[in-house]
Amino acid sequence: MKEYDFEAGEILLINKPLHWTSFDVVKKVRNQLRIKKIGHAGTLDPLASGLLILCTGKFTKKIEEIQSQEKEYTGHFTIGQTTPSFDLETAVDQTCDYQHITEEAIRTTAASFVGQIDQVPPLFSAVKINGERAYTLARRGEEAEIKAKSIHIKAFEITAIELPVVHFRVVCSKGTYIRSLARDFGVKLGCGAHLSQLVRTRIGEFHLDQALTLEDIQNIRQHRQEQHAGNS
The missing domain is CATH 3.30.2350.10 (Pseudouridine synthase)
Known part of the structure; x- marks a missing residue:
């Protein structure tokens, strides 16, 4: 040993x-x-x-x-459902029909996020707002404005599609929230989405x-x- x-x-x-x-x-x-x-x-x-x-x-x-250093993640989004935390920490608050969503639309949407983008971190996150963690405010039911920040998505690969579940691999810069990526992915698809599984596979x-x-x-x-x- x-x-x-x-x-x-x-x-x-x-x-x-x-x-x-x-x-x-x-x-x-x-x-x-x-x-x-x-x-x-x-x-x-x-x-x-x-x-x-x-x-x-x-x-x-x-x-x-x-x-x-650069991070790599694998996991899956569930489309047609949103949650306040953008993941499974909170219950589904809205549902939307996803039957019309095609595989081509899913892959095209993923590709649109590659490069330098502005991303708003989740309210359920460790971002500080006036000296207090955002998740503390969120769990008290308070609203707060979180500013967008610039991040870089080097790769956003769709590895499998089993609707409503979409499997992915993402390579990204420091400060990227995959939960926010799930939310934005769902918004762009027009049916909503949340992060339903996440594994960090690499740091540098x-x-x-x-x-x-x-x-x-x-x-x-x-x-x-x-x-x-x-x-x-």
């Missing part, structure tokens, strides 16, 4: 489970491995799974550099298939305890 020096600095790739917050994962790894200094390089929503990068010790200085040169599971973290802890016992 690889030997880790968490104080000197490590970059840990973690496969974040569904329903866990990014902070939950940081807390779990910190407590399991008794790491004093640790942080994550880019939040992943509780309803998303996949690659979460943790930096420890002196490598926490690398967090901003890693966060700024770091890939999900290199990631550790939380069970692997437990095994690392056990290995370190055994080593400590053997040396004492």
Whole structure:
């Protein structure tokens, strides 16, 4: 098993489970491995799974550099239904007929988002409005204006169509909200859509298939305890 020096600095790739917050994962790894200094390089929503990068010790200085790198996601949108959060955190609030939507229309719409675009982040997001997180306002039922920001979509590939579900792969810049992309995709199609599954598969040169599971973290802890016992 690889030997880790968490104080000197490590970059840990973690496969974040569904329903866990990014902070939950940081807390779990910190407590399991008794790491004093640790942080994550880019939040992943509780309803998303996949690659979460943790930096420890002196490598926490690398967090901003890693966060700024290109991201890749796979998942699916469900068309003909919208939700206030643009994903499954909130219940469907509107439905629309999608039977007339063609495969050509879906692929053409996806292609129209490739390049530099302006995107409005979701109200159910960590964006700060007057010092308060947008999702805090949203969960109190308050409205707030969030300004659009410029992002870059390098690739938006439709990988399968099983209406009302549309499977995709997206490569994008830092700051892209795939939930907002789902909303905008549905608006452009004319039938609404929401994000119904999301997996982050890559951040820069770091890939999900290199990631550790939380069970692997437990095994690392056990290995370190055994080593400590053997040396004492």
